[in-house]
Amino acid sequence: MINKQLLQPESIVVIGASNDIKKPGGNMLKNIISGGFKGELNVINPKEEKVQHIKSYTSVHEIPKTDLAILAIPAKYCPETIKILAEEKNTKAFIIISAGFAEAGEEGKMWEQEIEKTVNSVDGCLIGPNCIGVITKNYKGVFTAPVPPFQPKGCDLISGSGATAVFIMEAGMALGVSFANVFSTGNAAQTSAEDILEYMDLHFDPEVDPLVKLLYLETISDPEKLLKHASSLIKKGAKIAAIKAGSTAEGSRAATSHTGAIASSDMTVRALFNKAGIVYCSSREQLLSVAAIFNYKKLQGKNIAIITHAGGSAVMLADQLSKGGLKVPEIAGPDADKLKSFLYPGSSIANPIDFLATGTAEQLGIIIDYCEHKFDHIDAMVVVFGSAGLFDVENVYNVLSVKLEICNKPIFPVLPSVVNAQREIQSFLKKGHIHFPDEVVLGKALAQVFNTPEPMPEEISVLEIDTKKIRNVIDSASEGYLSTSQTVDLLDAARIPRVLEIVENSKEKLFAAMGTMDFPVVMKVVGPLHKSDAMGVVMNIANKEEAAETFDILMNIESTTAIMVQPQLVGLELFVGVIKETGFKHTILCGLGGIFIEVLNDVSAGLSPISKSEAKEMVHSLRGYQLIQGARGKKGANEAIFIEIIQRLSALVEAAPEILEMDINPLIGTQRAITAVDARIRIGK
Amino acid sequence: MINKQLLQPESIVVIGASNDIKKPGGNMLKNIISGGFKGELNVINPKEEKVQHIKSYTSVHEIPKTDLAILAIPAKYCPETIKILAEEKNTKAFIIISAGFAEAGEEGKMWEQEIEKTVNSVDGCLIGPNCIGVITKNYKGVFTAPVPPFQPKGCDLISGSGATAVFIMEAGMALGVSFANVFSTGNAAQTSAEDILEYMDLHFDPEVDPLVKLLYLETISDPEKLLKHASSLIKKGAKIAAIKAGSTAEGSRAATSHTGAIASSDMTVRALFNKAGIVYCSSREQLLSVAAIFNYKKLQGKNIAIITHAGGSAVMLADQLSKGGLKVPEIAGPDADKLKSFLYPGSSIANPIDFLATGTAEQLGIIIDYCEHKFDHIDAMVVVFGSAGLFDVENVYNVLSVKLEICNKPIFPVLPSVVNAQREIQSFLKKGHIHFPDEVVLGKALAQVFNTPEPMPEEISVLEIDTKKIRNVIDSASEGYLSTSQTVDLLDAARIPRVLEIVENSKEKLFAAMGTMDFPVVMKVVGPLHKSDAMGVVMNIANKEEAAETFDILMNIESTTAIMVQPQLVGLELFVGVIKETGFKHTILCGLGGIFIEVLNDVSAGLSPISKSEAKEMVHSLRGYQLIQGARGKKGANEAIFIEIIQRLSALVEAAPEILEMDINPLIGTQRAITAVDARIRIGK
Structure with missing residues (x-):
């Protein structure tokens, strides 16, 4: 877990530091020195007395007590070294840049687990292994270049991939994007991106802390932690x-072979990001364009003037x-005409405001003033x-440059002359x-930012449903698909309106129960799992005679134990469903x-618990x-009821987290009612 | 029209040249001189004896005969100057960089027309006005920077916007994209992008000429010329x-105010580009990424190895x-295992092939060899x-670099370290x-290139239809919507199967004509234009009694002159239609x-005439x-018949170009037949 010793160490030891700055341990030390670290700096290298003018110890036993240890030694030596540091040197923060751990095989995985245990035992913080390190205000603990100058209001960057962090910094610096803290999590044996966000959230001071956070993730191991702290940070003024x-599928296979990432579907990830208010990006370029937009004033509406x-x-x-x-x-009217009088003939002010190739700096200033005021x-x-x-x-x-600072409306500068105006x-x-x-590229990123919703409130109160009944059904059910009666009980307990269903195994009892039910009706087999595949659904049954005939035919289908009859509803077919991905809420x-x-494939997704406004947004999209x-x-169908059913479904899975998969398909919707016609629920225990 | 005097002038005069290279006329002359133009170069500037060491004449009357004149003088002086040049100096090529013509108002438009007339009268070529000029192998006739060195196999660039041409060159040069001929067409008073492509096509020599052509267009004034010569060039080996x-709508408004562009719908433009084999781009970045891909070997299939x-x-x-x-x-098997043995432990060869941060140049060479061989x-x-x-x-x-040259499979290099490896x-x-x-960004552009179809053959033979009957109907019809009987005649002549229709204005005649027609039937009013709006369509009429009742109700609707009866078909609803945009084929x-x-809005579009393979592609997309x-x-519905109907519709509009708008909606499709149920045709004369 992130601690003070990692962020503001008073002493650092670089283990495996070298005079050769082409080696990771050498370059790491060089960066710490040239980065102006103000605390005590030591080095362990048994072959040297001094490394880059810093006193070198021959063994970890000899060094004084040290807050932060940075390890650039082969993996197999790390567990023992860290044990000594943790137990004898009061070391509370560890960065392992070495590779050869879990990503390399079973032995490495064992070392990694042993190290994590040691670090946890002293309430310490472990970054990596297999990472490029960390940059904070206090030290430049990375072995790579470039090392961007620490800008207190620059972007914080957290990356699961070291090389990607480097490439993001390089591309960013070329655009003028500045950076503050950089964390490369590598194998994330102990500390993941979520943990870092948590720390940032719990200690957030909008006056002092960087507001923009950029993440490159290949896996989300704790989606709820990410959601909680990302949305909390954003509510406090951060932008992520x-x-x-x-x-x-192909990218996921690539990620698995790269960092052993666990696949999660894009739909669920997008639902998580939307709920948290995180802007979803899919390239370094887009991430940096969004970062650049974040650095300007906030876009408060959708009307853009192009100048x-x-x-x-x-x-x-x-x-x-x-x-x-x-x-x-369009821009028009008396003020527009006045503006035009300041520009050269032939200029257009209708928006785009085109003030011609001969347009001057003064004219630009006037145009911006008009747009602003x-x-x-x-x-x-x-x-x-x-x-x-x-x-x-x-x-x-x-x-x-002046207008960028003084205007209240955001101004985004596109400077295309990368050669002429370099x-x-x-x-x-x-x-x-x-x-x-x-x-x-700017236009796309602007839309991406503008279309990302605000984070949802942390507490979403779900609709009231019969939780006790739900727990009864779930607790007494066994793993797998629920029976028809269990399914019906859950829908009723969640107060999701369902079609009248009569289930009987004799024709006489069936007709008696149907009473005055209107024809046409639908008859379905009870027993076989895939009713349609078994030809076990018959629609448009117009009268009692047809019903009797159908009953006999259906009862003959294999595994059929009874027959269900429903009135055949007419309306718009709707669908709601649930999937549960590992680690994520439903x-x-x-x-x-x-x-x-x-x-x-026209489906909207949201992460449970779903608020009314989220359900509405899902339907609208x-x-x-x-x-x-x-x-x-x-x-059409009654939208308010559809939204309520989505909320009820969310309340159901909140009460019954054992639900792994659920479909209500179809629901039949009219302007007055929406009624579930068929449902299927699978649970895991 | 492009001519030899424009491309390879033996003599150039710059009219309005200046010693001040911050002025367009000054910078133009500077670029021509420093660009090493080998022919005779003269200047007109009444105030100077020499301009940039070049002899300056005081008047156009004094100069010797000259192939190419470049004008950087106020618009109002251009018509007279050009008249003298054309008539007395045997000048056959003119580049006007001055603004203040059609884009500025009526007077300028008049000057532009006068100049065009003069130039046409001597079979000359006019580029501009209101442009940045032209770069060819022989001279650098632009007043802007940068002036990219002429690379015989670089990209040809044709741009309707001068500044955009500059920005494209700047961004391209930063990526290593090189350029050959550059044409900025400006107001395109005489010579448009289409005309330049035509010249390139008619004189194309794949051994000598640049293969890659990049276009920035705000208007397509002659779509057929563009289609003809772009697809011809691509068939000869060029890439566009x-x-x-x-x-x-908003971009179109912007374009209209920028260069007076005529709007054409994105759908029609995309249909044109697809037919021609032009890769559709929407940003400078994408255009240049595609240009870069064009410069590498051709992608022959969709399977990519990421190294x-x-x-x-x-x-x-x-x-x-x-x-x-x-x-x-995935890459697997004995060869993959062998490759793995050359790489460091922990490398992955499954694709992506990740040979780790420590991977060497030799290993890269081996990996590429394995992928190649x-x-x-x-x-x-x-x-x-x-x-x-x-x-x-x-x-x-x-x-x-070596592998790029010797491998037969294309290799695309992504070099992300724009700072470290600058x-x-x-x-x-x-x-x-x-x-x-x-x-x-590369990945997107690769897909864009790969998904662009090959150009269609120039001669597409349409299906045989009854052209004589069609001409009879069209020639005798008046502008506007055709009558029901005219519409029916056209469908029949085009051999598009239609539903049996009986139209009568008395109940008795109607029933007699219906004979043994199966119920249910549909009844529609004849007369009102929007039948549905007038409540003039009744479906599901189950028997003769209902039909009689419906007849009476419908006949009472305003403007109704008769009633039409059709059998009510059951099947998949389909749609075909036609729109005609100014200048474009249907x-x-x-x-x-x-x-x-x-x-x-799930609609596919293709430009008539439509071949079978195009119709197929339309349906599949x-x-x-x-x-x-x-x-x-x-x-489902019979795909072969649907494709044939699309071709027949195309044949119909080829025979009746007067058709401005046409819908057949719905067609009802089954596995055996597809039948037009309702159609509407509007013609213009």
Whole structure:
């Protein structure tokens, strides 16, 4: 677990440090020294008296007490070394950069477990093994380059992959993204990204701490911890963007061979991120674009003004913003006319605001002032300004730089002239700004940020249901699929309306029970698991004679023990369901039934417990949502009831976490009611 | 029209040249001089005797005969100057970089038209006005920077926007993309991108000419010319990628205000690009990624090996390739085991091939050799190799460089260490290679290239239909919607099967005509345009009594002149349609009917004339295609007949280009037949 000794050690020992800075142990020491670590620094290297001018001990027994040990020695020597440090040297923090542990085989796994046990026994913190290390305000404990200068309000970076952390820092620095704390978790024997977020959350001070957190994850071992602390951090003012790599079958196989990651479906991960308010990213480029957006003022609405001297970029950006659900609204009226009078003839102010290739820095300043103060419907500005090589654009970028600081509306600078204006861009970045080289890449990331919901409240009260009855059914049931009567009992206890069902094994009792039930009816076999496959469902039974005939036929199907009769409902087919992935809370699914699931895969997902607003959002995000509203002259289904059923399903799995899989398919919806017609539940114990 | 005088002028005059290289006329002259133009170079500037050491004439009358004139003088002086050049100086090529023409107002438009007329009268070529100029092998006729060195096998770039051309060159040069001819078309008063492609096509020599053509378009004024010459070039070995900006309503508005672009729908543009084999791009970044892919060997299949020392990038890339329809297939077997024996313990060869952070240049060479020679199911390799800052990766990039040249399978190099390995990347680029900084951006572009179809053959023979009858109907019809009988005649002439229809205005005649028609039937009003809105369609009429009653009700609806009866067909609802956009051939649409069009917008488009393989591709690309095949226990519809109907519709509009809009909705499909139930046709004359 993260502790003070890891973050602010008063003393560090580098074990396996070398004079050869091409070796990890050598480069690690070099970075700590040149990073200006102010505490006591020692080294263990039995072959040297001094390493990089630092006193070197020959054995771990000889060193003074030390807060933090960084190990760059072969894996097999680590367990014993750490035992001595923990027990004799009061060491509470350990970073193991060496590889050769769990990722290499059984023996390594054993070493890793032994080390974890030792570290836990002294309430210590272990980072790695198999990682590049840690950068904090106090020391630069990584063996890689580049080592970005610590910027107190830069981005915190937590990465499961060391090389990916390096590549993210490299690409980020080129854009002007600055970094603060960097944690590479490697095999995460003890400390995972979730643990680091937890520490950040519990100790968060928005005045002092970095606000932007970037994550690269290949596995989410404790989704609930991630959810809890990510959403808590975001509510306190932090902003989080994350890549969860391995979202496809092929990527997942790649991740498993890379860090032994446990697969989780992309749908569930997205549901988790949405609930937490984490912006979902799928590339380094996108992660850094989002990070750059996070570093500017918050986008408060969807109306963007595009300000440029280069029409083509504006057109491509307008296309992209529009595809992402943002708007480039027209600008018109007396203020717009006034603005136009300050610009050269031929300029366009309709939005995009194109002030021509000859546009000046002063004009840019005036345009931004108008967008900031006069055009109330504008929420943010994108300024695309490059250089065709004729003028120096430094004065333009100076104006932009000042406006970035003083305007309340966010301004996103796209500086495309990476060759012509290289020098001016560098001087712009040196002022602490970040630039976007490609307008369309920015446009996509803006939509990704804008479309990520706010984090859900931590306490979501689920609807009241008959928990006692649910526990009775679950506690007395055995693993696997529940029986029809158990299933019915759970639906009733969760107060999910279901179709009237009569189950009997004799024709006489059946007809007696049916009483005045309206025809047509549906008859189904009871017994066989896959009713449809067994040809055990007959629809459109129009009268008693047909029912009698059908009864005889169905009773002859193998494993059939009884026959169920239901009135045949007419309405819109809907679907709700549940899946449970290892470590995650239940994922609740909803959709339109039939082809929408089976052919179009049009399903929304949310992580239980589901609030009313989440359920609503799930329903609204269905591609076929119009059909629920009523489209093509048909009446749709009662949305409020559908939302309530989703919440009830969530309440059910909260009361019965043993449910591993559940489908209610179909539900038949009308404007007045939604009724479950068939359901299937599988539990595990 | 492009001519020899534009491409290989023996003499150039720059009119409005200046000693001030911050002025367009000054910078243009500087670029021509420093670009090493070998012909005769003159200048007109009444105020100077010499401009940049070049003899300056005071008036256009004084200069000797000149092939190419470049004008950097105010718009209003251009018409007269060009007249003198054309008539007295035998000038056949003109580049006007000045603005202030059609984009500025009526007067400018007049000047532009006058100039075009003059140039056409001498069979000359006019580029611009309002452009940055032209770069060819022979001269650097642009006033902007950077001026990329002419690489005979670099990319040709044609851009409607000058600034966008500059930004594309800048971003491209940073990646190692090289350029050959550059044309900025500006207002395209005479010469458009299509005209330039036409010239390139007619004079194409694959041995000598650049193979890669990049286009940035805001308008397609002659879609047929674009289609003809783009597909012809691609068939001869060229590769074309294009951005058509203004694909959304907001982007289109932006484009209109930028260059007066005429809007065309994204669907139609995509249909055109698909037919031509042009790779559709929507950002500068994507255009350049595709250009970079074009510069490597051709991807012949979908199976990619990912070779890396950095697992995280491999996971993200595997995800992206898989989302784009490409594969990262497993590698296993005796050869794989042998390969593994050459790598360090802990390496993974299952694909991704991860040879660890300590992996060497020699190992990379061996891995590539195995992928090239031993793993037959691998079609291409992506090598992701950066630097954590410990080692020099120059030797790795040297191996990569050699393999890029000698391997038959394409290898795409992702070099993510833009900071640590900046020097090594630069030296890699100097060898003439191109690199990809982000693996996911490459992955997306690879899919975009792979999923672009081959160009269609130029001659597509449409199905035989009754053209004479069609011409009779069309020639005798007036503008607007056709009558029911005209519509029926066209369907019959096109041999599109339609439902039996009986139209009568008396009950007795109707019943007589119906004869033994099976119930249920549908009855519709004849007269009102929107039958459904007028409540003029009644379904499920079960017998003669109901039919009689319905007849009376329907005849009372306003504008109703008769009643139509059809048998009520049961099957899968399908849809075909036509739209005609200005300048384009007809866009043929197909889809599943009902919610698939109205709610899900699941429609495929192709540009007429449609070949059988195109029609097939259109049907296959529907999201709901499974329903045509038969899904959920239902039988689907006859795909071969559906494809034929799409071809027949195409044949119909080829015979009747006056059709502006047409829907056949629904068609009812079964496994044996597909029958048009309702159709609507609008023509223009």
